Amino acid sequence: MKYGKIIGTGKYLPKRILTNIDLEQIIDTTDDWIYSRTGIKERRIADDETCYDLAILAAKDALKASELDPENIDLIIVATMTAEYATPAISCLVQKAIGAKNALAFDLSAACSGFVFAIHTANQFIMNGTFNNALIIGSEKLSNIINWEDRNTCVLFGDGAGAVVVEASEEQGIIETICRSVGEDYACLTAGIKRIKTPFKNVNIEQDFIEMEGREVFEFACTKVPQCIEEVLEKAKLEKSDIDYYILHQANTRIISKVAKKLSEPLDKFYTNMEFYGNTSSASIGIALDEMVKAGKLKNKKVILAGFGAGLTYGASIIQF
Numbered sequence: 045m046k047y048g049k050i051i052g053t054g055k056y057l058p059k060r061i062l063t064n065i066d067l068e069q070i071i072d073t074t075d076d077w078i079y080s081r082t083g084i085k086e087r088r089i090a091d092d093e094t095c096y097d098l099a100i101l102a103a104k105d106a107l108k109a110s111e112l113d114p115e116n117i118d119l120i121i122v123a124t125m126t127a128e129y130a131t132p133a134i135s136c137l138v139q140k141a142i143g144a145k146n147a148l149a150f151d152l153s154a155a156c157s158g159f160v161f162a163i164h165t166a167n168q169f170i171m172n173g174t175f176n177n178a179l180i181i182g183s184e185k186l187s188n189i190i191n192w193e194d195r196n197t198c199v200l201f202g203d204g205a206g207a208v209v210v211e212a213s214e215e216q217g218i219i220e221t222i223c224r225s226v227g228e229d230y231a232c233l234t235a236g237i238k239r240i241k242t243p244f245k246n247v248n249i250e251q252d253f254i255e256m257e258g259r260e261v262f263e264f265a266c267t268k269v270p271q272c273i274e275e276v277l278e279k280a281k282l283e284k285s286d287i288d289y290y291i292l293h294q295a296n297t298r299i300i301s302k303v304a305k306k307l308s309e310p311l312d313k314f315y316t317n318m319e320f321y322g323n324t325s326s327a328s329i330g331i332a333l334d335e336m337v338k339a340g341k342l343k344n345k346k347v348i349l350a351g352f353g354a355g356l357t358y359g360a361s362i363i364q365f
């Protein structure tokens with residue numbers, strides 16, 4: 045049997061930097077509140093670029109690293125919650141832009157767990173022999189769906205995209221993955237609810253922006269992520285001591301500290317970059333992975349990726365580099 049193995053990573057971050065000090069001019073907040081509660085100092089904001097532009101640029105970066113010919117790509121999955129189109133899937137726009145004319149392309153909606161869900165999905169296709177490789181992208185233009193008057197949410201998010209290319213291999217690259225959904229808690233985090241007026245029903249739009257019960261999501265992440273990591277390790281018959289790094293979805297440094305404590309693992313095994321990018325939802329794990337790969341930190345290392353977010357959803361994946 046073949047397994048998925050990551051053979052290239054990439055990212056794209058928009059040029060505009062919005063700092064906490066800049067936000068102090070827009071809403072009633074302070075750099076101190078944001079940094080001490082979240083670990084975020086600044087985030088990137090896409091001006092003219094669309095969500096699919098970000099996806100295309102990250103995809104090109106990952107493809108270059110993988111040295112794969114676009115015509116040989118079998119599968120493209122874009123994980124996103126901020127696509128400009130309800131249809132077509134923005135993965136089809138990526139397909140066109142990179143010339144991957146033989147690929148199957150679809151989008152995946154699992155918010156901040158999207159990258160791990162996409163890795164899991166692609167790996168199933170590779171393990172069952174359907175496809176030989178896959179291009180996975182997490183891309184978000186969250187600035188489009190933020191209520192810039194709501195200080196509870198607008199300070200948290202940023203724009204960006206991360207990508208990986210996965211190829212079938214005799215070596216076990218993607219060792220094990222667990223993905224879960226908790227639909228009964230869906231109302232904790234929603235965005236883009238549209239109740240549209242039709243000739244048959246007269247309703248107003250009630251909510252367009254991200255709305256989040258921050259404390260509930262915080263507790264959910266601090267409970268489910270360590271449980272999921274323990275579970276995926278057990279499934280893979282590995283110990284925490286086998287793991288070199290943890291790359292968690294970059295939402296809040298306090299969540300990462302709590303997860304580290306619950307796992308009794310040292311904090312320096314947990315990569316963080318939300319200081320510079322904020323919460324980029326499905327893009328955050330791909331961006332972090334690319335930074336670590338390009339800094340030469342992941343050669344022959346075992347890494348656990350873990351996502352959590354709207355749905356509610358969560359998941360963890362063990363990867364051998």
Ligand code: ACO
Nearest residue numbers: 073074077155156195196199258259261262295296353354
């Ligand atoms: N500046 C100043 N004060 C603020 C701000 C701000 N930007 N935002 C909120 N406050 C105030 C609140 O109004 C509240 O004031 P009150 O006590 O007078 O009512 C106070 O600060 C405390 O607010 P809390 O919401 O309790 O703050 P908390 O410590 O819980 O931090 C946060 C909020 C950062 C959102 C945290 O709950 C969190 O990180 N939650 C998890 C988010 C997450 O991981 N999301 C998942 C992924 S996102 C996705 O899937 C799209």
